[in-house]
Amino acid sequence: MTAARQVFDVVVRQETLPLDQEELRAALAEYDVVLPTLGDAFDAAVFADVPEPRCKLLANFGVGFNHIDVSAARAAGVEVTNTPGAVxxxxxxxxxxxxxxxxxxxxxxxxxxxxxxxxxxxxxxxxxxxxxxxxxxxxxxxxxxxxxxxxxxxxxxxxxxxxxxxxxxxxxxxxxxxxxxxxxxxxxxxxxxxxxxxxxxxxxxxxxxxxxxxxxxxxxxxxxxxxxxxxxxxxxxxxxxxxxxxxxxxxxxxxxxxxxxxxxxxxLPHLGTAALEVRTQMGLMAVDNLRAFTAKKPLPNRV
Known part of the structure; x- marks a missing residue:
């Protein structure tokens, strides 16, 4: 969060459950970049409802990105990144x-x-x-x-x-x-x-x-x-x-x-990356993708 706030005006969602249907669409329509997590289902239907999103990057927090329809995202002009290596x-x-x-x-x-x-x-x-x-x-x-x-x-x-x-x-x-x-x-x-x-x-x-x-x-x-x-x-x-x-x-x-x-x-309750230093590294990697995007540099972890 500290790293993100050095570059962005950050809005933090306190709820830990996945974004609901209304929140998914609002995320695309109201923010420049979004850092989603596992379960935030940005599928084709969401992009169809927001055909010209303000959001131009989904910097996924995690290596797996099957909850994001990458093809639909790119068709809408939205890039997608992830956090390989850290996990x-x-x-x-x-x-x-x-x-x-x-x-x-x-x-x-x-x-x-x-x-x-x-x-x-x-x-x-x-x-x-x-x-x-x-x-x-x-x-x-x-x-x-x-x-x-x-x-x-x-x-x-x-x-x-x-x-x-x-x-x-x-x-x-x-x-x-x-x-x-x-x-x-x-x-x-x-x-x-x-x-x-x-x-x-x-x-x-x-x-x-x-x-x-x-x-x-x-x-x-x-x-x-x-x-x-x-x-x-x-x-x-x-x-x-x-x-x-x-x-x-x-x-x-x-x-x-x-x-x-x-x-x-x-x-086990999906503990794969559940260590503080690992989750911190994942977050910093996601922020690095956000920074690169804002600076118009190549995305380090484009999927």
Whole structure:
């Protein structure tokens, strides 16, 4: 906020819920630049209602921008930027948190202790899956996917498979697999690290879960809509896969009761970048985009 106020006359919205339909249209009509956050749905209908917006830049606070119709924005003369890089390590850390929690049944164990029903240690208590030397399969090998792969390879000695549109030159051994189902079938842990959007909606469906091994765990730190949530619930209920760790949801913040009732799934409230220094860096990056736009310089993070 301090950085923004050095350049702009800033109006701060105190409400943390997403902009409603009226606010979305007012944002385009009444302000020169807007710094939106996840959930502020600037879709084609909003731009259609404001065909000549005063706003000329949406400097998104976050790397994901599937809540903004970029094509509709550009057709209306509005540029869009995001904050890549700032979120990479924090999101990769949450992926590892979910991998460990899911594989070692940490959330289930924490609930057991809190319930007062824990009877003490015994040799076969809550046996989970040991991650070291296992195989991880990562869908999406961008910045975040690579950061996850590095942690898995160097930290846990895991074999890395990945599914990506192109081959990546990496500083460690990793095998590219062109079939998502084949990759899923070979892994102990499958991680979704793809961007959201039309091309990846329901990428992880019943067929992918059916291809996974029965002990394998599925982790999602990307976007909720890349997963067919009902297919995931069915796979977990039937024991088709061993477990799941989720930080995002298809209809966020709604989480199906069937998912919440399962012991073999770890559920986090979209904590991917929830560290003060990370959110501060994201904000400063967004402001850098705003400053560049105002100074008529190239946008550092145009999408």
């Amino acid at each position: 990479t390590d924090a999101t990769a850390d949450i992926a590892m948190t979910l991998m460990l929690m899911s594989a070692r049944r940490a959330a289930e164990g924490e609930r057991l202790v809190r319930s007062g029903q824990w009877e003490g240690w015994h040799p076969t208590q809550m046996l989970g899956m040991h991650l070291t030397q296992k195989t991880v399969a990562i869908a999406g090998m961008g910045r975040i996917g690579q950061a996850i792969a590095q942690r898995c390879h160097f930290g846990f000695g895991m074999k890395v498979l990945y599914w990506n549109r192109s081959e990546k030159q990496l500083s460690f051994d990793a095998e590219r697999v062109t079939s998502l189902a084949e990759m899923a079938a070979r892994a102990d842990v499958v991680v979704a690290a793809v961007p959201g959007g039309v091309d990846t909606r329901h990428l992880f469906d019943a067929d992918v879960f059916a291809a996974m091994q029965s002990h394998a765990h599925f982790i999602n730190i990307s976007r909720g809509e890349v997963v067919d949530e009902q297919a995931l619930v069915a796979a977990l209920q039937a024991g088709v896969i061993g477990g799941a760790g989720l930080d995002v949801y298809e209809f966020e913040p709604e989480v199906p009761e069937a998912l919440r009732d399962l012991d073999n799934v770890t559920l």
